[in-house]
Amino acid sequence: MRRVYIPEMTWEEVKEALREVEVAVVPVGSTEQHGLHLPLQSDTAFVLHICRRAAEEVYPIALVTPPIPIGISRHHMKFPGTLTLREETLIDVLMDVGWSLKQHGFRRIAIINGHGGNYHAVKIAAKKIWEEFKVLTASLSYWELLPVEEASRIIETFRARHAGHACEFETSLSYVIQPELVRRDKIRRGEGIETSIYQGFLPLDIFERSETGLPRGDPTKASPEKGRKLLELIVRELSKFLRTFGRMETPER
Numbered sequence: 001m002r003r004v005y006i007p008e009m010t011w012e013e014v015k016e017a018l019r020e021v022e023v024a025v026v027p028v029g030s031t032e033q034h035g036l037h038l039p040l041q042s043d044t045a046f047v048l049h050i051c052r053r054a055a056e057e058v059y060p061i062a063l064v065t066p067p068i069p070i071g072i073s074r075h076h077m078k079f080p081g082t083l084t085l086r087e088e089t090l091i092d093v094l095m096d097v098g099w100s101l102k103q104h105g106f107r108r109i110a111i112i113n114g115h116g117g118n119y120h121a122v123k124i125a126a127k128k129i130w131e132e133f134k135v136l137t138a139s140l141s142y143w144e145l146l147p148v149e150e151a152s153r154i155i156e157t158f159r160a161r162h163a164g165h166a167c168e169f170e171t172s173l174s175y176v177i178q179p180e181l182v183r184r185d186k187i188r189r190g191e192g193i194e195t196s197i198y199q200g201f202l203p204l205d206i207f208e209r210s211e212t213g214l215p216r217g218d219p220t221k222a223s224p225e226k227g228r229k230l231l232e233l234i235v236r237e238l239s240k241f242l243r244t245f246g247r248m249e250t251p252e253r
């Protein structure tokens with residue numbers, strides 16, 4: 001059996017696995033509103049699922065830690081249930097996880113992010129883990145790995161380098177990863193104000209753009225078939241990344 005998820009393993013199994021493991025994968029999610037039709041766990045559920053599938057694919061070179069289930073979501077706080085950390089807190093948590101992994105001999109860490117709001121914090125954490133603990137650390141948001149043309153053939157509304165929010169992309173993934181939690185009767189087109197996610201989205205309150213929490217995008221275009229294809233593509237690309245990163249030379253300490 002290909003055990004890759006640390007919380008489901010015993011310490012003895014982790015010790016044994018460490019003979020061959022090259023990369024510790026740390027998924028980072030959010031607990032954040034996802035419109036009227038998706039649950040607050042969505043980002044965490046996606047990123048954990050993706051990391052586990054990729055680690056199984058590249059077995060035995062990667063193990064996956066539990067996901068960090070709360071991210072930077074201050075711009076969603078008008079929606080009940082949303083939880084947020086401060087940037088400093090998320091960076092500190094990731095640093096502590098990095099320190100722990102170093103104690104057990106992990107030589108490389110891949111922080112895999114599943115929520116746009118965490119974008120900057122995970123980059124800073126990766127840099128600090130390298131600088132302070134000398135563990136080679138990469139960080140990326142999983143949608144950054146997607147070849148744009150291929151992804152656009154699956155998801156009509158795919159925008160280069162971003163998964164969107166509770167739209168066609170995330171709703172399609174939900175049909176595969178958390179189908180029982182999709183409120184199909186609540187699916188509507190996004191009716192909010194169109195803005196690019198990277199253009200000053202952090203100071204913007206999502207509620208100002210959409211009272212349902214779905215500022216743009218079109219989840220009515222989502223389907224389980226699209227979700228399966230998209231997931232295959234994401235897992236393929238993340239596996240490729242983990243193989244390359246696992247072989248990378250670690251600089252002299």
Ligand SMILES: [Zn+2]
Nearest residue numbers: 042043165166
């Ligand atoms: Zn999301």
